[in-house]
Amino acid sequence: MGDSQYSFSLTTFSPSGKLVQIEHALTAVGSGQTSLGIKASNGVVIATEKKLPSILVDETSVQKIQALTPNIGVVYSGMGPDFRVLVRKSRKQAQQYYRLYKEHIPVTQLVRETAAVMQEFTQSGGVRPFGVSLLIAGYDDNGPQLYQVDPSGSYFSWKASAMGKNVSNAKTFLEKRYTEDMELDDAIHTAILTLKEGYEGQISSNNIEIGVIRSDREFRVLSPAEIKDFLEEVE
């Protein structure tokens, strides 16, 4: 109860040792649309619901999954505009690394730097934390990798994870279905089934978005036609 007195200022700890603004940011993430990621033995898949506020919205203009470098992609849950700012910053950092070393940035390094940006906004004056959690998927010399980055700036490597509205059901479902030696196509099916679990309404190739990266190290967002094929396989 004493916490709420400290919720106004990000840069003030509450007596229980929490930064209440970050808790609120996590709540914002928790009310965002579900997204998830699965690391397979030969690639990574990330997916999200793409529920639009009205049927009049042109769904081809909405891109929730973005590439940060040719071999790293990202999806989010939470506030779209905050996501766009982070994508821009991360892309710039990746290019700066390339300019210096003429080598593509390893996934862990990009995750660290993005997390550092998010942490900066929890310790500066006059700013608020980012209202997004990111799932960063990439394939580099250390193989396929999946990381989650939270508004506080902490990051974790996952074999499979979910965020957003339906997180607890989705995670339980993933726990049951995940196997260590899963192949990418199986992982895509599992991702679709997981999204279907918590989806209110009918899932179709126009209201989900899927991004994959295989051992060819090219991150791609699947087209609606390709999603349709996978959906049909799942049914």
Add this chain to the structure above:
Amino acid sequence: MVGKNCFAIASDRRLGVQLQTIATDFQRVFKIHDKLYIGLSGLATDAQTLYQRLVFRHKLYQLREERDMKPETFASLVSAMLYERRFGPYFCQPVIAGLGENDEPFICTMDCIGAKELAKDFVVSGTSSESLYGACESMYKPNMEPEELFETVSQALMASVDRDCLAGWGGHVFIVTPTEVQERVVKGRMD
């Protein structure tokens, strides 16, 4: 100079201020990690500072990325650092030599503002560079074993610095193979 699954990097040992010889044991070839060496010719103070800065950057890289830098990456880093000082440059010409992926030898040189020049056989820099180009060109053979490479590099180095009054006083040769590094001091004309 590149050999078979190995490379050699060598320098003379003179440190001088125009006509005065200050030291005869000056180190110009530095180790970055077990399979990566850099030789810095030119202004001694810039060579030392540049080396310290590069070691600093490499150590941070090692801590962050938990691996050694590849020679190609290191060469890009040196080039970027030199160009940062485009209008007030380090008066140094680096020679970079390393064993990259699968222990493939990699060599390159650059000018003092970072223009990289890759080569498959040999690279040279310093006051005797013109003589060195000639000597290396005539003495180089592809796929030399470490022992033969050492002979060739020493001969080329000694022949070239003997014609240069600002270089000499012996030679310092490193032969680097995937398993070991041999460091040898070569005796030459002490004048």
